[in-house]
Amino acid sequence: xxxxxxxxxxxxxxxxxxxxVVALGxxxxxxxxxxxxxxxxxxxxxxxxxxYYLFTWFKIEPYATALIAAGxxxxxxYAVQFIVVRPIFVREKAxxxxxxxxxxxxxxxxxxxxxxxxxxxxxxxxAVRSIFSVMTVNVGFSTLNISRMVPVPVAVILTTLxxxxxxxxxxxxxxxxxxxxRDAAAACGIxxxxxxxxxxxxxxxxxxxxxxxxxxxxxxxxxxxxGLTIKAFVVVVLGGMGxxxxxxxxxxxxxxxxxxxxxxxxxxxxxxxxxxxxxxIIVVKPSGLMGRIRI
Amino acid sequence: xxxxxLILRVHDVAKAFGxxxxxxxxxxxxxxxxxxxxxxxxxxGKTTLFNLIAGYYAPDAGTITFEGHEIAGxxxxxxxxxxxxxxxxxxxxxxxxxxxxxxxxGALLREPSVKKAESIAERIVDLLDxxxxxxxxxxxxxxxxxxxxxxxxxxxxGSTLLLLDEPMAGLVPTEKEQVLKVLRRINADGRSIxxxxxDMRAVMSLCSHIVLLDRGKVLLEGTPQQVxxxxxxxxxxxxxxxxxxxx
Amino acid sequence: xxxxxxxxxxxxxxxxxSRRIVGIVLAAVLIAAGLAxxxxxxxxxxxxxxxxxxxxxxxxxxxxxxxxxxxxSFGHSAFVGLGGYTSTILxxxxxxxxxxxxxxxxxxxxxxxxxxxxxxLRLRGVYFALATLAFASILQIVALTTLRIGPIVIGASPGxxxxxxxxxxxxxxxxxxxxxxxxxVIFGMLCLVLLLSFILNRIRIGYYxxxxxxxxxxxxxxxxxxxxxxxxxxxxxxxxxxxxxVFYAQYLLAVDPRRILGLGxxxxxxxxxxVGGWQSVFGxxxxxxxxxxxxxxxxxxxxxxxxxxxxxxxxxxxxFMVFLPQGINGLIVKAVKELSTQASRRRRHxxxxxxx
Numbered sequence: 001x002x003x004x005x006x007x008x009x010x011x012x013x014x015x016x017x018x019x020x021v022v023a024l025g026x027x028x029x030x031x032x033x034x035x036x037x038x039x040x041x042x043x044x045x046x047x048x049x050x051x052y053y054l055f056t057w058f059k060i061e062p063y064a065t066a067l068i069a070a071g072x073x074x075x076x077x078y079a080v081q082f083i084v085v086r087p088i089f090v091r092e093k094a095x096x097x098x099x100x101x102x103x104x105x106x107x108x109x110x111x112x113x114x115x116x117x118x119x120x121x122x123x124x125x126x127a128v129r130s131i132f133s134v135m136t137v138n139v140g141f142s143t144l145n146i147s148r149m150v151p152v153p154v155a156v157i158l159t160t161l162x163x164x165x166x167x168x169x170x171x172x173x174x175x176x177x178x179x180x181x182r183d184a185a186a187a188c189g190i191x192x193x194x195x196x197x198x199x200x201x202x203x204x205x206x207x208x209x210x211x212x213x214x215x216x217x218x219x220x221x222x223x224x225x226x227g228l229t230i231k232a233f234v235v236v237v238l239g240g241m242g243x244x245x246x247x248x249x250x251x252x253x254x255x256x257x258x259x260x261x262x263x264x265x266x267x268x269x270x271x272x273x274x275x276x277x278x279x280x281i282i283v284v285k286p287s288g289l290m291g292r293i294r295i
Numbered sequence: 296x297x298x299x300x301l302i303l304r305v306h307d308v309a310k311a312f313g314x315x316x317x318x319x320x321x322x323x324x325x326x327x328x329x330x331x332x333x334x335x336x337x338x339x340g341k342t343t344l345f346n347l348i349a350g351y352y353a354p355d356a357g358t359i360t361f362e363g364h365e366i367a368g369x370x371x372x373x374x375x376x377x378x379x380x381x382x383x384x385x386x387x388x389x390x391x392x393x394x395x396x397x398x399x400x401g402a403l404l405r406e407p408s409v410k411k412a413e414s415i416a417e418r419i420v421d422l423l424d425x426x427x428x429x430x431x432x433x434x435x436x437x438x439x440x441x442x443x444x445x446x447x448x449x450x451x452x453g454s455t456l457l458l459l460d461e462p463m464a465g466l467v468p469t470e471k472e473q474v475l476k477v478l479r480r481i482n483a484d485g486r487s488i489x490x491x492x493x494d495m496r497a498v499m500s501l502c503s504h505i506v507l508l509d510r511g512k513v514l515l516e517g518t519p520q521q522v523x524x525x526x527x528x529x530x531x532x533x534x535x536x537x538x539x540x541x542x
Numbered sequence: 543x544x545x546x547x548x549x550x551x552x553x554x555x556x557x558x559x560s561r562r563i564v565g566i567v568l569a570a571v572l573i574a575a576g577l578a579x580x581x582x583x584x585x586x587x588x589x590x591x592x593x594x595x596x597x598x599x600x601x602x603x604x605x606x607x608x609x610x611x612x613x614x615s616f617g618h619s620a621f622v623g624l625g626g627y628t629s630t631i632l633x634x635x636x637x638x639x640x641x642x643x644x645x646x647x648x649x650x651x652x653x654x655x656x657x658x659x660x661x662x663l664r665l666r667g668v669y670f671a672l673a674t675l676a677f678a679s680i681l682q683i684v685a686l687t688t689l690r691i692g693p694i695v696i697g698a699s700p701g702x703x704x705x706x707x708x709x710x711x712x713x714x715x716x717x718x719x720x721x722x723x724x725x726x727v728i729f730g731m732l733c734l735v736l737l738l739s740f741i742l743n744r745i746r747i748g749y750y751x752x753x754x755x756x757x758x759x760x761x762x763x764x765x766x767x768x769x770x771x772x773x774x775x776x777x778x779x780x781x782x783x784x785x786x787x788v789f790y791a792q793y794l795l796a797v798d799p800r801r802i803l804g805l806g807x808x809x810x811x812x813x814x815x816x817v818g819g820w821q822s823v824f825g826x827x828x829x830x831x832x833x834x835x836x837x838x839x840x841x842x843x844x845x846x847x848x849x850x851x852x853x854x855x856x857x858x859x860x861x862f863m864v865f866l867p868q869g870i871n872g873l874i875v876k877a878v879k880e881l882s883t884q885a886s887r888r889r890r891h892x893x894x895x896x897x898x
Binding site for chain 1: 666673687813863865
């Protein structure tokens with residue numbers, strides 16, 4: 001009994017760090033500059049497939065493909081924001097902080113990307129088998145797969161890096177300023193639309209970079225995107241908008257909730273618990289979700 | 296048409312936002328039919344006071360009594376139901392709706408029939424000389440027209456007390472004359488008004504009683520004559536030029 | 543001067559009256575055409591597309607009622623599913639006729655609407671949308687994984703089937719031979735919802751909804767209890783949607799949680815509402831009238847690549863969000879406004895000329 005509990009604990013932390021890695025980019029895109037990127041998981045899916053084919057065709061090791069995938073994701077993210085999302089921001093006034101139009105727009109983008117994914121990559125699940133996939137270590141109560149543990153340090157490192165970027169660099173300050181009041185930022189001479197695109201690109205790149213480390217053990221298919229997106233939103237909101245470390249903690253919490261609940265109830269119920277927590281949080285304590293300031 | 300009946304009593308009201316004290320134990324009394332001018336430098340707390348009376352903020356301390364009801368902390372729509380309507384400093388018209396429709400919404404409070412509310416709205420449009428833009432959408436209106444629209448909306452609700460937040464800001468002198476005429480007219484009909492305005496000539500000609508707010512406190516109050524001659528008012532708000540000009 | 547104004551006003555009144563007459567005539571023609579359709583068209587495939595069109599039109603129209611209050615629901619399938627499951631369970635396990643099931647389905651949908659709506663309707667647009675999405679996902683997970691709750695069978699993954707009674711010819715339990723019966727039911731339901739929306743739009747509650755969705759603070763300053771009017775609209779939508787879910791279940795003779803409670807279904811309904819014009823009365827129906835035939839056409843032509851339909855749906859959504867956020871209805875309204883401005887300008891010239 002204690003063994004299965006400990007295993008659940010470890011699994012929860014591992015899963016939680018996976019969620020954190022996936023949600024990291026969204027924490028920047030949605031948490032900081034308030035772009036409702038409903039296609040987040042699907043963009044990650046595309047970068048995972050890119051890495052998969054780099055591995056399968058060119059025999060580049062999964063961890064090395066990380067940088068390539070990140071670069072491609074950056075370019076793609078920049079383009080998506082600049083071409084497709086920008087018109088809505090041009091149209092909406094600045095006090096509409098998160099325009100609904102962006103949510104529906106990105107849902108449309110999500111539909112396009114995942115369907116194109118199914119057409120190009122076939123709906124069948126693929127997996128990467130590299131030397132890392134099968135390395136294990138025995139820790140007494142269970143045998144742990146090394147590749148599954150990689151996301152943990154990756155999550156911590158990337159979170160620290162992103163937080164540093166946002167809080168301690170000039171670019172990060174500019175990004176946060178734009179996120180808080182884009183009209184005021186524009187009045188200060190900041191090229192707001194470039195910053196939005198840049199941030200979107202960074203968000204995608206960071207997630208692609210971290211997500212790459214999932215490849216050795218996480219089977220991929222073109223439909224995993226939407227599920228990951230929803231998880232990512234749960235984690236970002238739970239952690240508090242704009243708080244990167246909060247997001248990391250939230251990811252681990254969600255992972256633990258899921259793994260510990262699956263000891264007691266069927267697997268998919270665990271997702272249900274996470275969703276219910278999400279609703280409760282945004283209703284009861286949106287902390288980070290600013291309540292509307294009346295005049 | 297001033298009566299002795301006290302209808303609004305703001306007593307010892309305070310409101311702070313974090314460390315910033317916006318309203319600092321303010322007092323205000325309004326009698327039925329009175330037209331009070333609320334003046335003071337920017338940031339004095341005038342709009343905050345309006346928000347407190349109208350129900351958008353709840354006071355940290357103090358009481359607000361209107362026609363016997365304790366309204367501090369009430370929701371804005373309940374406050375409006377009791378008879379207080381307000382305009383906004385930064386205009387908030389219903390952008391999709393035409394001028395008539397905007398005012399119609401106000402009239403629907405006491406007149407549930409859309410047809411009858413529409414005729415009330417039409418009369419108010421005539422009153423405010425907004426006929427030319429009656430069918431224009433809120434998004435198409437100029438700022439002065441938006442201000443007039445908001446005044447019209449408050450009149451339409453049939454409220455006994457109107458809180459007007461800088462209704463004449465941005466208007467040219469002839470437009471201001473028009474608004475003054477309208478305000479005098481509805482005041483003569485028995486409605487009470489508290490108006491925040493920076494145009495001292497308008498305030499002087501319109502109001503029987505002036506309250507000067509500075510840093511959240513009521514610095515002084517009295518008749519227009521009393522206030523404008525008081526050295527404290529000159530120092531805090533009016534300026535020496537004004538005193539010199541009026542002498 | 544005054545006589546010119548009165549003549550002008552008189553002409554405007556006349557113009558308004560003539561527009562109203564055109565509207566009434568148009569509605570009468572459409573209703574008559576709708577009633578006559580099954581006698582003119584006999585092809586069962588065509589009829590099934592029409593029925594699908596009407597049903598999606600109905601569901602988008604009920605979705606649209608929530609949009610009238612300024613909120614966008616991204617989990618509408620939840621209420622379709624609640625309605626469908628309620629009536630199907632009542633019928634298959636308690637022998638309650640689905641006609642009564644319509645009321646029960648609507649009521650259960652309203653009940654759940656209260657549970658999710660009361661706490662979330664006050665949230666900002668995006669957060670409400672995500673909350674409804676989470677809610678619908680929760681319901682789907684429950685339906686997918688639960689075989690039974692006590693004596694009530696939920697059916698888990700494959701859902702619940704409805705058996706044919708008398709080879710499908712059993713109107714007393716909401717089963718019809720052929721397409722005609724279903725057609726008239728959904729046609730009637732759609733007309734009812736549109737009429738209801740139209741009337742609501744022109745009375746006080748409609749004006750209050752318009753005020754709320756334009757500016758909540760200003761609405762409150764005029765005595766409007768925003769929360770109450772929002773929940774009223776939401777619950778009305780829930781009831782009507784639940785009723786629609788009953789039709790859905792009876793038409794397909796099954797409730798399958800993968801479909802009726804799915805995110806894809808929610809997105810499809812919202813998509814039709816947005817393409818048609820999301821905060822207008824007729825917009826959602828226009829959207830489904832345009833999109834359902836397109837998707838059926840694509841499904842037939844591109845049967846080799848079924849995902850193309852989704853790609854095209856996605857493209858349409860993106861294009862509309864970027865270029866036409868007010869949807870097709872917005873275009874029509876703009877066109878009508880242009881024409882009537884030109885017409886009134888011509889009228890003014892005529893008046894000026896006669897005065898001179």
